Amino acid sequence: MGVVLSLVAGFAINSPMALKLFYPRATAAVAQLSAAPPFLAGTRVLLVSPHPDDESLCCAGQLQQALDAGAQVYIVWLTSGDGFEVDAALLERTPRPRAGATERLGVVRIGEATRAAAALGVPASHLTFLGYPDGALLKIYRADNSTPVRSPHTGATHVPYPQALSPGAPYTRASLERDLDRVLDQVRPDVTLLPTTSDFHRDHRATSLIMQNLLARRGLLGGVRYWIVHGGVEWPVPKGLHLRFPMLIPPRGHQLNWLRVDLTPQQQQTKLAAIQSHRTQMDVMPRFLEAFVRENELVTLSDQKRR
Numbered sequence: 001m002g003v004v005l006s007l008v009a010g011f012a013i014n015s016p017m018a019l020k021l022f023y024p025r026a027t028a029a030v031a032q033l034s035a036a037p038p039f040l041a042g043t044r045v046l047l048v049s050p051h052p053d054d055e056s057l058c059c060a061g062q063l064q065q066a067l068d069a070g071a072q073v074y075i076v077w078l079t080s081g082d083g084f085e086v087d088a089a090l091l092e093r094t095p096r097p098r099a100g101a102t103e104r105l106g107v108v109r110i111g112e113a114t115r116a117a118a119a120l121g122v123p124a125s126h127l128t129f130l131g132y133p134d135g136a137l138l139k140i141y142r143a144d145n146s147t148p149v150r151s152p153h154t155g156a157t158h159v160p161y162p163q164a165l166s167p168g169a170p171y172t173r174a175s176l177e178r179d180l181d182r183v184l185d186q187v188r189p190d191v192t193l194l195p196t197t198s199d200f201h202r203d204h205r206a207t208s209l210i211m212q213n214l215l216a217r218r219g220l221l222g223g224v225r226y227w228i229v230h231g232g233v234e235w236p237v238p239k240g241l242h243l244r245f246p247m248l249i250p251p252r253g254h255q256l257n258w259l260r261v262d263l264t265p266q267q268q269q270t271k272l273a274a275i276q277s278h279r280t281q282m283d284v285m286p287r288f289l290e291a292f293v294r295e296n297e298l299v300t301l302s303d304q305k306r307r
């Protein structure tokens with residue numbers, strides 16, 4: 001009896017059929033999506049990542065496909081992910097991290113993101129870290145520019161990381177926009193991968209709003225592809241590593257016109273390796289992170305909801 005039960009449980013958790021049984025309409029909806037346009041040789045692709053790990057979660061498959069097609073891939077991270085106090089505590093092996101722990105976490109996460117990019121094949125010279133505060137990008141976006149915003153986690157009011165693009169730059173919108181403009185001047189992207197403003201995370205929404213403004217000024221909004229990582233309650237379902245399950249349409253983005261990007265098994269394995277480079281994150285939420293390694297990624301060419 002126990003054997004039968006565990007067989008049934010194994011089927012329920014791992015069979016590709018299982019997801020169809022539990023989510024018949026959702027799996028059918030993904031199957032019916034059109035494929036995203038392929039990347040073209042010689043084009044320049046910029047992925048804008050609010051935190052270390054977003055680059056791999058949203059887009060590891062797409063970045064590999066862009067590189068395989070002969071595109072140039074660049075990544076910019078707005079924050080160093082220095083806001084995760086649980087993480088900082090784990091890193092320091094103590095429930096009460098000492099002063100500076102979140103900042104040290106930021107340095108560690110810059111290293112993890114660099115290793116993830118290397119796993120995906122993105123050259124180190126194409127990576128830029130801006131070092132703005134995790135958890136405070138929307139505040140920076142909305143604040144007036146006269147006083148720098150204070151990081152709720154590190155206490156910093158200026159970029160504290162020597163490896164950032166502008167060490168010592170104040171935490172203001174003008175300063176962040178100047179840094180992003182420098183990246184745009186350097187990369188001159190044909191395709192920009194941005195979070196959608198439907199993403200639940202405030203840093204992701206702020207990243208999208210700031211970048212959409214800058215790209216609109218340059219007439220580059222037409223080349224944007226939008227992704228989502230914080231797609232709403234329980235998404236992606238189910239948690240954990242299920243290589244033969246599709247990535248379902250997220251609750252928060254159900255009104256967007258999603259396109260599918262199908263990953264090969266090799267691309268899935270490389271995506272998993274990139275995600276596993278984020279060891280501080282794998283320590284605290286492995287099943288959430290692994291749930292992004294699915295048969296497909298989702299992307300949309302418009303941030304506007306369908307009416």
Ligand SMILES: [Zn+2]
Binds near residue numbers: 050051054201203
């Ligand atoms: Zn993020």
